[in-house]
Amino acid sequence: MAQQVEGAVAAPKRRQARGERRIAELLEAAGQVFAESGYSATTTNAIAARAGVSPGTLYQYFPNKDAIADALAERFAAELETLQRLLVPDLAALPLDELLSRVLDPMLRFQLENPACPVLFMGPDVPQRLADVHAPLQASLLAGVADLLGALAPQLQPDELQRSAAVALHMFKGVLPLLVTTPPAELPALVEEIKTMFLGYFTVLIGRG
């Protein structure tokens, strides 16, 4: 991030100010185009055009199309890993609706600001390597949800917890497209509705003797 000093560390590229900005712009543009068109249908030329630069400029900062997706996905992975730390079983002590707010609010905000995230993580047309790279994160998220559910509903068996956690994650994924297509004015109501959805499901899970 900070290499104004001439001594420099690791990657001692000199004039990084513009470069870093360009990279950020390119990733932003890539995120938009990926979100709109999916992975295979987006062209590098479209990304460059969206960022307002020429194809050559794009390829000065990224060796190929995959690398762009990688860089975006890595950023997403880092943020998701941070968000995942919210999924501690201690939360189970809270009232269910507050628990849901604590977990869902940051998660939904992140997804709203990064609509390309689900495309790159779960699109059917992403390069296999990218899918492999993020399988562990998916698994870890799943485990986090399963643990939380286990704390909420101790009577459930491990395989039931796995299944319920998987269903919960897929419910979440499923409503993401709604987030980005909903006009901002109706967002709060939608977020409430999503919480209601989880509230209902989890209540049934907990209430099963």
Next chain:
Amino acid sequence: MAQQVEGAVAAPKRRQARGERRIAELLEAAGQVFAESGYSATTTNAIAARAGVSPGTLYQYFPNKDAIADALAERFAAELETLQRLLVPDLAALPLDELLSRVLDPMLRFQLENPACPVLFMGPDVPQRLADVHAPLQASLLAGVADLLGALAPQLQPDELQRSAAVALHMFKGVLPLLVTTPPAELPALVEEIKTMFLGYFTVLIGRG
């Protein structure tokens, strides 16, 4: 469908026996490949190869790639329209779990047998024309769900019904990937879990005075 007669109607192609079979094989293959790779990432050559024919043969029956997706989508649309007729508000008289079984069982079976359906109807990379063609069906499904919900929870306002119906539909979409990746032995349990998910959500919606 049945044109053994030589008089013929509309499209009086003569030797349809083999041809119809090929078309069915090609659509079946296309469904598989679309489901695996999404629209833009599937190549017509891959479809032909999956069907065990040459590219030229494929293009004898379909003018272009879009037409293949169209044919598949039209078939899906027809089946979905049939399934949608199950969504009558009369169902609201039934116990909630039986209502859910009546609606979800056929729906889930259809989706399980046609994994390409969500890809073609909701993929971000389908040609715009295809998306337009099926927007009405989507809207009609949404209205059906909203009506059913209205019968179940009469105290909800129209805009709340719309929102809840949209969320319900997206929940459904979201769990579809689970269906096709779940080993057959665990399918019944998954289906039960999906019903539980809707049961919880709808119960909260109904129970709100």
Next chain:
DNA sequence: CATGAACGCGAGTCATTGCTCGCATTTACT
């Protein structure tokens, strides 16, 4: 069997798109 039409093939064409290269411009530092 003869014949014409449907069927089938797969190498080849053409447009698209990922990507490169040579050169011009900007910037940081002397």
Next chain:
DNA sequence: AGTAAATGCGAGCAATGACTCGCGTTCATG
């Protein structure tokens, strides 16, 4: 100002994939 490196461009190169074409095969009919 002088410089060298970083940045920028956009016309093109090459690979991919949608689609065609000419020819051979199979089948329903007379």
